[in-house]
Every structure is written in C-alpha cells, then in structure tokens.
Amino acid sequence: MKTIDGDLIKLALDGNFDVIIHGCNCYCTMGAGIAKGIKTEFPEAFKADVSTEKGVKEKLGTYSSATVLRNGHEITIVNAYTQHHWRGKGVKADYEAIEKVFALIKHSFSGKRIGYPLIGAGLAGGDWEIISNIISTQLAGENHTLVKFAP
Template identity: 60%
Template sequence: MKTVTGDLLQFALDGKFDVIVHGCNCQCQMGKGIALSIKQRFPEAYAADCRTTKGDERKLGTFSEAEILRGTRSFHVVNAYTQFHWRGTGIKADYEAIRKAMGAVKSRFSGKRIGYPKIGAGLAGGDWDLIRSILEEEFAGEDHTYVEFSL
C-alpha cells in the first residue's frame, strides 16, 4: 500500500487516480466526512447511491459507482457499502463488508489506479490496522494508494 498526503478528490481531478473508493452506509445519506465532500463535488456519485434501495442490508459488501467527467478528465467514484448505518456509538464499520466490497472493486477495476481515504476508520470507528490489512490483501497486485487528508 502506497501512502500519500493530500486531497483525494483533488488528486482524482488532477488525473492521479482512475478510481476513488470511499465507505458508505446503506441509508443513502452521504451526510458527513468525505462522503459529504463527494456528494457536494461529485453529485453523480450521490445520484448513484440514491438509485440503490435505502436501508437495504443486502447492500453491505457491494458498491455503486459513477463515472465523473470534468473537462478532459474521467474517473470513477465508488460508493462501497461498508457499514449499515451511522447512528449511535461504537464501531459501525463492517469488516466483512469492507473485505467483500474491496474484492468486488478489484474485480471491476483491476489494472486501474485506485485511491481511497481511511475507509471505515474515520466516522465508522473501525480499527485502521485491521482495515489496512484487509485493503492490502484485497488489492494485492493492484496500484492502490491510501490518501491521508491534508490541505
């Protein structure tokens, strides 16, 4: 896993990634954290999320996607369903859903440059060390980069 510091969304706009992946809940909200930034900057990704069934637990471990076209740049935003909800306290990240979703992302986007934030370890409260190992296993052999947010 490569690690860089910066703004994942700007990196995508600058052509550094073909695919960016973030963790989503199954409630079609995208109301906080990087999901909110994605919703605001790339409404196509939110529209893809809204085309799924709100509150459907079967979405866990799957994803929706949107192709983003900005000028001459094109990339995909992947909404990976890695937690069921956002309410309450405690860990909301579902480690098995993270594993399944990342495996599905690898199948769909193998050979592409993939960037992601700290999926499941921010607002979802998951253990980053465990999630990092899942990402490394599921994206083995792929060009994938963790982007630690910084302006």
C-alpha cells in the same frame, strides 16, 4: 499500499486516480466526512447512491458507482457499502463488508489507479490496522493508494 498526504478529491480532479473509493452507509445520506465532499463535487455519485434501496443490509459488501469526466479526466467514484448505519457510538464499520467490496473492486477495476481515504476508520470507528490488512490483501498486485487527508 502506498500512502500519501493530500486531498483525495483534488488529487482525482488533477488526474492522479482513475477510481476513488469511499465508505458509505446503507441509508443514502452522504452527509458527513469525505462523502459530503464527494456528494458536492460529484453529484453523479450521490445519484448512484440514492438509486439503491435505502436501509437494506443486503447492500453491505456491494457498491454503486458513477463515472464522470472532469478536467479532461475520466474518474469512477465508488460508493462502497461498508457500514449499515451511521448513528450512535462504537464501531459501525463492517469488516466482512469491507473484505467483500474490495474483492469486487479488484475484479471490476484491476489495472486502474485506485485511491481511497481511511475507509471505515474515521466516522465508522473501525480499526485501521484491520482494515488496511483487508484492503492490502484484496487489492494485492494493484496500483492503490491511501490518501490521508491534509488540506
């Protein structure tokens, strides 16, 4: 896993990634964290999210996506369903869902330049060491980059 500091959305808009992934809950909110920025910059991704059934646990480990053209670059935004809800304290990241969705992502986007933030380790409270091992295993052999937010 490559790691860089920066703004994932800006880097995608500048053409650095073909696919960006962010963790979502299953309630179609996209109201905080990087999801809020994605909702603003890529309303198509939010539209894809709200086209799924709200609140169902069966979404865990799946994704919705939208492919957009911005600044002459085609970007696919992946809404990865890695947590069921966002309320309360404690760990909301679902490690099994993260494993399943990254296996799907490898299958769907192999050969693409993939970028993502600290999925599941921010507002979802997950352990980044566990999550990064899952992502590294599932995306083995792919061109994927962790973007640690730095404005």
